[in-house]
Amino acid sequence: MNIEKLKSAHKLLCEYKYELGKIEKGYTNRTLYINVGDNTISEKPVTQLMKDKFIGGKGFGLYYLWHAVTPKTKWNDPENEIVIGSGPIGGITQYPGAGKSLVCSISPLTGMPIDSNVGGYFGPLLKFSGFDALELQGKADKDVIIFIDGNKGTITIEEAPEEAIDSHVLGEQLTEMYAENEEDKRNISVVSAGSAANHAYMGLLNFTFYDVRRKQIRLKQAGRGGIGTVFRDKHIKALVIRFAGVKGNLNNADDQGKINRTGIKLHKEIHDFDAQQCRMRQVGTANIIEVMDQYDLLPTHNYKFGAHPDTHKISSKVFTGMITQNTPDGCWYGCSLSCAKAVDHFELRTGPYKGQKVIVDGPEYENAAGLGSNCGIFDPHDVLELNFYCDTYAIDTISYGTMTAFVMECYENGIINKEITGGLELNFGNADASLEMLHQMARGEGFGKLAGLGVRNLKRIFAEQYGGDPVFLNDIGMEQKGLEFSEYMPKESLAQQGGYGLTNKGPQHDEAWLIFMDMVNNQIPTFEDKAEALHYFPMFRTWFGLNGLCKLPWNDIIPASNKHSNEPAKIPEHVQNYVDIFNGVTGKNIDKEQLIVQSERVYNFQRIFNIRMGYGKRIHDAIPYRAMGPVTVEEYLSRADRYDGQLKELVGFNPEGKTTEEKMAALRSYREDQYQKLTDAVYKRRGWTMDGVPTIEHLQAIGMDLPEVIEVVKNHL
Amino acid sequence: MIKLNNRDFEWEEGLTVQGLLDKKNYTYPKLIIKINHVLVLSEEYASTVIRDGDDVKVIHLLAGG
CATH class of the missing domain: 1.10.599.10 (Aldehyde Ferredoxin Oxidoreductase Protein, subunit A, domain 3)
Incomplete structure (x- = not known):
């Protein structure tokens, strides 16, 4: 990739300088506001009320979102915000699982607040750069990149016309562009969406961390509720942060010794028991695929059933053999549970990246169940291919899996047919049809574009335009409040x-x-x-x-x-x-x-x-x-x-x-x-x-x- | 008849804890098992015999991503 060429096409729209801050007992006591509509950047103090009543993270996100919108605000109105924050404990490195970012926005799927949590380094690096949360508001005319340099105290908004949209490419480009050298790449985190988020309501945000062993970026997803769709509607191509100097004491904790002792205790438990319990370090959340099947809880064929004879083909044992073993896979420093597994050198067989060998981040349990069993797809390679494209196109695997399962049941019941799907034979088990629908979603074409509207909209469209029985559609359409169900069978509980x-x-x-x-x-x-x-x-x-x-x-x-x-x-x-x-x-x-x-x-x-x-x-x-x-x-x-x-x-x-x-x-x-x-x-x-x-x-x-x-x-x- | 998680379950001569897990297809690894309120350790599942009328609890510790 020619990074210099990409960068030379940038046009600086705004530059903001700020005083580097200091964290006191988990808080910077300051948040960052960026409006990409009028290119303004400012700082806000964190009030005692915010800390007392809302704590941080999702609490701060909802608080800011409440004050940004009105009861009439729609997801694609400029005043809608995307708020990203960590929390007072976020960024500690002594206790596993302390690197999450929480993201809030008004959802395209539900019309009300959505919150989604995500790993990767952005949230902690934002805090270390001086801010407890970030509000993104407004709508840019053309695609922009926001770059926060947490060491220099500068923030820029740059028009960025030439970079890729899809996250696995864009993340690499921007990590290369904004890191000062190879060693510095670990200090970069990129937030981005993907080409399908331009068209579908179920768009997600990818948060990167740089995997120093693989020398490639990894992607973690704020998946639920279409926040990536809001991001692209604002014409934000990416949000990039750089902070060098991560250490274990940057939160300036009140009692570092207490945190250290508590963390050591948990690390020892993970060391002693994980291999006999969940095998998170070996296979991540996919450890429960066959367990769910054995208890009749694994959704198959649009939640009709909780088990399937072919589940063994996508069991955790199968994925254990595909996932690269014996490498640290934490999505934040110090997480010894290390569930962020990946399949390396996976050769794609479809789509614009056909023939390329890529990293597939996953599969998580939800991906195997949603993209796999719930759609009657039991080839692990198909699950991984769908997983990869959902991620890089920025499509929530849960919403996609549940939506596809619904569409497949509608197809098998004759509510929709090949004329309506443009030739896609959306029977349960047809992985090729699911993949093509996903590629259409990314291109904004055909039935895939329609499918990207989500189950709630499809129920209405299938009833109004194709004569489907609205009672049956409401019975089998697994959404509530506009959000697709995640991948557990709840019938017997x-x-x-x-x-x-x-x-x-x-x-x-x-x-x-x-x-x-x-x-x-x-x-x-x-x-x-x-x-x-x-x-x-x-x-x-x-x-x-x-x-x-x-x-x-x-x-x-x-x-x-x-x-x-x-x-x-x-x-x-x-x-x-x-x-x-x-x-x-x-x-x-x-x-x-x-x-x-x-x-x-x-x-x-x-x-x-x-x-x-x-x-x-x-x-x-x-x-x-x-x-x-x-x-x-x-x-x-x-x-x-x-x-x-x-x-x-x-x-x-x-x-x-x-x-x-x-x-x-x-x-x-x-x-x-x-x-x-x-x-x-x-x-x-x-x-x-x-x-x-x-x-x-x-x-x-x-x-x-x-x-x-x-x-x-x-x-x- | 025994009580398994407060529900009736058919008892048979020689039924062990492991035998019960097999019959119920309880494959989940994170279990706490008690017979008449007394803890049974995992290494004792195969050798611990359940008697008619016992109150058996097989508690699955919840998961979910």
């Missing part, structure tokens, strides 16, 4: 139906994953038990996003003490670790109960933000019936013994002599009623009205009774 449905941003499992507790362990049998779990776990997991932390080191490694715990699902020793490192960094003195309240404030703020944007009520928490039970006779008959047994034991309905349709109707009536009762119990536990609105009394009790928040709520009580 009422609690997980709530874990998907009773969420702020839509059906993503990062709030709660309760299937084992509920379906297998039977630990939360009553509505009140489930409601308690659907309070605690979403609040606990929200906290990772306030602090720049990854969830995996919490419960993907289990300490020896856990078997003696009264609440093993919470991993109490690790909860205490988080209390300790928060106090160690910030100098505060919270306990595990106060940790939950910190999250509760932001969680309720986000709920009210949704309400402010016209969503966030009970009606928006409904889920498609495919998430609750069998929509089709085929599904019922595939697990007839299970369903017949439940009709007898739970519903009080004798299935003998009844038609399958009669049995399905009885089961559906029961399960839909169960979900409503669960919703009642969860709203009550969360301090909300039965319409899902946080009460003023509850907001006062948790300390989230800000005037602007009350102003919204009081109109809905």
